[in-house]
Amino acid sequence: MKSLLNAQHIQLTIKRLANQILENHIDPAQTVLIGIQPRGIFLSDRIAREISAEKGDAVFPYGKLDITFYRDDLRNELHVPNKTDILFSIEGKKVILIDDVLYTGRTIRAALDALMDFGRPQKVELMVLIDRRYSRELPIQPDYTGKSIDSIVTQKVKVLWKERDGNDEVVLMD
Amino acid sequence: MALSTRHLLGIKDLTPADISLLLDTAKQFKEVLQRPIKKVPSLRDVTIVNLFYENSTRTRISFELAEKRLSADTINFSASGSSVSKGETLLDTVNNILSMKVDMVVMRHSASGAPHFLAKHIPASIINAGDGINEHPTQALLDAFSIIEKFGTLNGTRVAIIGDIMHSRVAQSNIYLLTKMGAEVVVCGPPTLIPKYIDQAFNVRVEYNLTKALEWCDVANVLRIQLERQNQVLFSSLREYSLVYGINKRILDSLEKKITIMHPGPINRGVELDSDVADSDQSIILQQVENGVAVRMAVLYLLAGDRNSS
Numbered sequence: 001m002k003s004l005l006n007a008q009h010i011q012l013t014i015k016r017l018a019n020q021i022l023e024n025h026i027d028p029a030q031t032v033l034i035g036i037q038p039r040g041i042f043l044s045d046r047i048a049r050e051i052s053a054e055k056g057d058a059v060f061p062y063g064k065l066d067i068t069f070y071r072d073d074l075r076n077e078l079h080v081p082n083k084t085d086i087l088f089s090i091e092g093k094k095v096i097l098i099d100d101v102l103y104t105g106r107t108i109r110a111a112l113d114a115l116m117d118f119g120r121p122q123k124v125e126l127m128v129l130i131d132r133r134y135s136r137e138l139p140i141q142p143d144y145t146g147k148s149i150d151s152i153v154t155q156k157v158k159v160l161w162k163e164r165d166g167n168d169e170v171v172l173m174d
Numbered sequence: 175m176a177l178s179t180r181h182l183l184g185i186k187d188l189t190p191a192d193i194s195l196l197l198d199t200a201k202q203f204k205e206v207l208q209r210p211i212k213k214v215p216s217l218r219d220v221t222i223v224n225l226f227y228e229n230s231t232r233t234r235i236s237f238e239l240a241e242k243r244l245s246a247d248t249i250n251f252s253a254s255g256s257s258v259s260k261g262e263t264l265l266d267t268v269n270n271i272l273s274m275k276v277d278m279v280v281m282r283h284s285a286s287g288a289p290h291f292l293a294k295h296i297p298a299s300i301i302n303a304g305d306g307i308n309e310h311p312t313q314a315l316l317d318a319f320s321i322i323e324k325f326g327t328l329n330g331t332r333v334a335i336i337g338d339i340m341h342s343r344v345a346q347s348n349i350y351l352l353t354k355m356g357a358e359v360v361v362c363g364p365p366t367l368i369p370k371y372i373d374q375a376f377n378v379r380v381e382y383n384l385t386k387a388l389e390w391c392d393v394a395n396v397l398r399i400q401l402e403r404q405n406q407v408l409f410s411s412l413r414e415y416s417l418v419y420g421i422n423k424r425i426l427d428s429l430e431k432k433i434t435i436m437h438p439g440p441i442n443r444g445v446e447l448d449s450d451v452a453d454s455d456q457s458i459i460l461q462q463v464e465n466g467v468a469v470r471m472a473v474l475y476l477l478a479g480d481r482n483s484s
Binding site for chain 2: 066069074075077079080081083084113114117118119
């Protein structure tokens with residue numbers, strides 16, 4: 001097991017990612033943040049908190065999206081759904097999808113399908129903490145990346161969060 | 175996580191963990207049903223036949239809607255107007271349908287145990303949509319879902335089931351479910367409509383006095399008098415039944431607290447429930463119907479998934 005990012009790195013990375021959003025999205029009325037359940041929401045919670053600390057009241061609407069019912073592997077493995085919580089319209093908005101790890105791209109494919117059932121966004125961007133390069137099975141790339149890593153199929157990348165796992169860390173497991 | 179069974183034949187076979195999983199999943203489907211597009215692609219490659227050997231409005235529409243909202247392909251079959259009238263047996267009918275590559279069967283039948291018989295002989299998943307006087311599991315699940323929505327929990331909630339307990343599959347499924355999940359249950363009705371040893375067979379109390387049952391409970395689940403299943407005289411007249419066991423506004427107003435009224439439908443207005451009770455703000459009858467779709471989506475979703483491993 002190899003540590004890729006420690007707590008301090010993660011904190012700095014989240015600050016940078018939040019600032020990149022603020023740099024590209026000036027008008028808070030036009031942009032919304034959506035975290036992907038179950039593990040993307042820890043990152044999106046932090047990003048939302050970082051942005052509100054930076055900008056005060058002018059923050060982006062923030063929701064959570066569960067993609068279980070849109071997965072393409074229901075036949076292989078049954079997943080228990082989590083809560084979807086999008087209390088605003090995404091019609092005509094710029095949506096920033098947030099997840100912890102981008103690997104095959106299949107989760108994001110499902111998230112895009114799910115998102116379209118809520119309306120027609122003007123634009124969708126993708127933010128991930130870890131991008132496992134060269135492992136994509138679909139043509140999907142992130143717009144904001146915390147860290148890119150090279151890994152092989154047999155390895156696993158796990159992002160640990162203080163809120164759930166006790167400490168902040170990203171590890172690569174063989 | 176998965177259910178411990180590949181059929182839903184009755185609440186009897188479910189564990190408390192199964193029931194919790196079904197109800198939690200239903201909660202997420204209820205959210206789906208409030209979206210602008212009330213449809214998800216989960217069961218795009220699943221074909222379901224709705225096999226109805228007995229009349230039904232709510233249950234059939236509810237299952238059909240649940241299937242469509244999950245993007246499944248559906249076939250509707252009702253016994254009247256089919257080859258059943260030419261003498262084809264249940265097993266032959268179902269095997270013929272299954273040979274056209276159907277994955278799941280939703281079945282209602284007037285004979286108790288019909289879905290259990292099918293489950294032994296065919297490879298598809300079977301969902302019991304009501305069998306005779308045995309069980310109606312999805313009704314019990316949606317009743318439980320509606321109680322949780324109202325009271326937050328089943329544990330410790332006091333539920334009175336009132337009416338024709340003897341002939342009611344809704345009552346039996348409800349008793350299994352509620353007692354498994356820690357609710358307190360009283361059954362109430364005329365002695366001729368309550369099975370004699372029910373308080374020994376199940377963890378329930380029997381109460382013959384309607385007012386006492388209503389004073390005790392948080393929720394009254396009122397059953398329909400099923401004249402079609404009674405083949406002997408069990409009470410003298412509907413009028414007499416309604417005088418002693420009918421719930422009207424006057425009784426409700428005389429109670430100390432506002433209790434919640436449920437009914438599985440169809441209502442015999444003026445018999446077990448007066449119109450001013452059925453349409454009052456204490457009644458959650460239409461919410462039950464609404465929740466039925468979400469609950470049935472959860473049942474279909476959880477039984478359709480994971481088919482490779484079973």
